[in-house]
Amino acid sequence: MPATTKLVLLETSDLHGAVMPLRYADNAKAELGLAKIASLIRQERSKGLPLLLVDNGDLIQGTPFAYYHARMGQMSPNPMVECLNALSYDAAVIGNHEFNYGLPFLQKAIRESSFPWLSANLVRKGTQEPFFGQPYLVKELAGVKVGVLGLTTWYIPNWENPAHIRELDFLDAVDTARRWVRILREEQDVDVVVLSYHGGLERDPETGELTEVETGENQGYRLCMEVEGVDVLLTGHQHRELVAEINGVTVIQPGSAGKLLGKVTLELSRSDSGRWTVTSKRGEWIAAESAEADPGIAELAAACEAETQRWLDTPIGRTTGDMRITDPMQARLSDHPMIEFINRVQMEASGAPISNTALFDNSAKGFGEYVTMRDIVSNYIYPNTLKVIRVSGQDIRDALEVNASYFHVENGEVGVSPAFSNPKPQHYNYDMWEGIEYEFDLSRPVGQRVVKLTQDGKPLHPDASYDVVMNNYRAGGGGNYPMFKGKPVVKDIPTDVSELMANYILERGTVEASLNRNWRTVLPAETR
Template sequence: MAHCSRITALFAALFLAGCASQPHPLEQPRTQPLSDGLRVDVAVLETTDLHSNILSYDYYKQKADPTLGFERTVTLIRKAREQFTNSLLFDAGDTIQGSVLADYQAQVRKVDCGEELAIYKAMDAVGYDGGTIGNHEFNYGLPFLSQVTGTPMNVDGAGTQRCAGPHYPLVLANVYSARDSKPIVQPWTIVTRNMAAFTPDGSKLSVPLKIAIIGFTPPPIMQWDKQNLEGKVTVSGVVEAAQKYMPEIQAQHPDLVVAILHGGMNTAPYTSDMENGGWHLAGVPGIDVLLMGHEHTDFPGPRFEHMPDVDDEHGFVRGVPAVMGGFFGKDLGVIRLALVRQQGHWTIDKSKTFSQVWPICPPMLIAGKPTVSPTNCVPADPQIKLVVGKVQQAAIDYVNTPIGQSAVRMSSYFADEGDMSALAPVNAAQIDYVRRELAATHPELANTPVLAAAAAFRNGFGGADDYTDVLPGPLTLRNAADLYFYPNTLSAVKIDGAELKAWLEKSAERFNRIDPNAEGEQQLINTKYPGFNFDQMQGGIRYVIDVSKPAGQRIEKLSYQGKLVQPSQTFVVATNNYRASGGGHFPGLDGSNIVLASPDGTREILAQWLQAHPTLSADDLPRASWHFARLKTRGTVVFTSAGDKQAVAETDGLHTLRQVRDNGDGTAVYAIDLSK
């Protein structure tokens, strides 16, 4: 609550500062030698993790969703430009993937060389000064990335033709071609912009500001997109890349160096494969401003409140002004950068510099609690829909292609608590596919037990509507996309019983350790462990999770076909390419034990399986494979999900849940009785 008040105060201060300092437009800019004492205020604006959510629309529920969408971020961008005479706009990556529209343009009706990608068209409509490449940019492969970014790459499969790309420069310093060891995208560039400046006596003049931008992506892309990148590119750590190119940048004598990192912050000792290296990158001499992303959160924000050398109130990381502007177009990152001319150079006046994240839906106080309401969101900028409206409708028409009927409801509202209805069709499709492929490609494994692992990707992280919910009735491709959110390909790994247990133990870190003797409420879910890493397995397997035990010791009664699993027993597990290649740092999964790397997408495999079961019933789906160990607790064990869904839990056989309070934002707190 105190933090919310602080945010509100800063937002107001930023607004007033911008309005108060806004001068009359320059009619005839003057040029003159730059003297000490000259001041320039610049609003550095950032979007990140847009994931091609261009319009405020939920493709899975087929309705408008005003709580997300770049078209509303544009409204904030235009307001910032009205408030501040000087501004720069950058994007921190994960831009071209993540929505039905993105998949449509990449995998269904692929854009041709002369056609600009819809998200880039929308971004060009508002005008960007630069951006970088996120990890999800690599999901569709290097040839596609090369084409749609307008960047010829000297890598296998990528052409040398320069195709239509965004009208702003992209930079990426830490990914290199395996052919020549040169960056696949220019590592850095310089943009020069004229800025309104003020002398100590209040006179106004126009001055050029020379801004260097350098970009970075998470080094673990080599694991996450191994099938797309192995043998084609190499990756370095973000700090090493910054140190490599900083001398070149400084030789150009820029006035400002902006590091655009698709990554967040981790204060653990630095390693070259660190996923979120922002804290360490801020310590590289010469970096003046740090823009971050990837973690789908806000900085400044409470998640970073207690990090060393991090000013969570004003937005500094190790003395460097920094911002991380949310995800899905829900926010705009803003740094109010105060520059002053001293001894012939521009320096940052840190006493007048601060960062803020502007939400498209500012929280309202409901029952004393800050709550995001769809009724309190800024309007969409009408220009963006005009730019992408036709391809948007084409994508919607495509995903409404019928593929069958279902007699069962498949939802993820209580996937963390044991409702596997939304995971069962995914696992069934994976098992069926792998069994057929193994018989043809690995006949020596044809009789090996095949299991499948799936996670609930839509588990409420993005709010009350961020759940899979496929109702009984007609099924379309949209439902398949809802059931399997990411454009992963299918992989299968060969493991033994000990590795199987270790896999499940890692997954069970999704839960906090519950103390049976503690009074008061205890939270069941460990929100620091992402839901997309909570793999749940099916295929004749059964197991129990004891949340009273420490992590690593929770899996009990692990059996296959009614018999306890032996440590040396052999299994093949169907999963996705991300997990099989090491994504999530699961023990024993590093890509070395992959026995099947399918070119087919898991979503497409699922859609084909659903088409092969045109009247889907409960008999077609594997039963739930796990439950919690019985545990009597003094206090109440609670978790959060979408509100008023207790009937869904009852229908799916979870009779130990009850809603205890409404949060006022579409979510509710539920209690779970672990003693039954």
């Protein structure tokens, strides 16, 4: 056996159903997707080095392609899993969005996989037994034993429909890693320990300073600092493009939607006793834009893709008036017919008198005259369901102050606050409300910007109760809204909001753009 060797670890993460290199809103070409990543994977395999390939989670949800399979094509094998099978993945990790279509859907995908799905800290309720069976993978490469431990953000109960996760408990990722890394090192006698964690970093990798509210959603920094015996941390969830070294642990995160392939190269030497030791590590990512789409993967996805495209372009109704979004910032600075429409759908579906929703992404274009399913899923991109929760007037005011902090004012110009743009854009955490009247004064300090808050012209009483409909993510406190967490659930609407929107249009045939201007922002220039 040689005295030295090299190993390669490859990581995809947060693919979110992206296979083909296109954007479904308009089918424009995009430098992303598993078909492109597949070409990079094949290139790396052709170099002949021992290689281990892992998907780090959030695989089966996120595009119309994935949505169509989940809702209309479940009798067929999961196309994302088929692609990973064809590429000979060694393992995948359970991500938070794996649960979005329910546990049976996820379990079917797992049964169809030729690789194990790992998660040590998602356990059968009331036990310490990993729910998905296999907490780790041990694989020998060129005589080197590599252990890969799967971990998942334990914050999932704050977002997910409780019916989808009622059989599971979610354990702290750091505590779980300590237990299983010891088993890998002492009982499995591995030479290399890799943590594949569907979660991100809660602190700056260089300074160690907190970069977010420490809820436990992201524990990557703590994993590096507090768990002994870790060589590599593969991360995800935050959609960051990251390579770092923390406490001697090489950390990598390859963005989202197949824009990048993560790669870690390990060099090892063997002692006289036969023990392998890591002597150097190098993390990098390879951009999908450098590759052509792999024809084999494109062919595997072709049938589902064709059905998805037909479904997306089926007209379901029309609008009168203008519901187009031409300027995302302006749509967030003042009431907009598209946002009012979504709130109206939510209020009708739930019966709640107050609603909030967000313009999730700057690529949302609103509705033209004729509305298709492509328009709906391009504007409402998440498979959210709705909850009506009972909150106080003070809770609403506190939430509105969080909303108002979305705006950053510098030299009289209004932009997006770094808290909503770093480490990734979080436009989905800025809500706009219907059923109340409110006003933000952006010349005032953050936390003191709500200068008007009424319902039907009367001030909201801080101690009074109000029923509000919002998506399940927000109702659980997701997005830094702790005032909503644990509040009484008055009503649970388990249907996806995109389906509610489609049904609303189908029932009416025509919907009218409306604008009641129940809220506004006062810009700094207006207060001078």
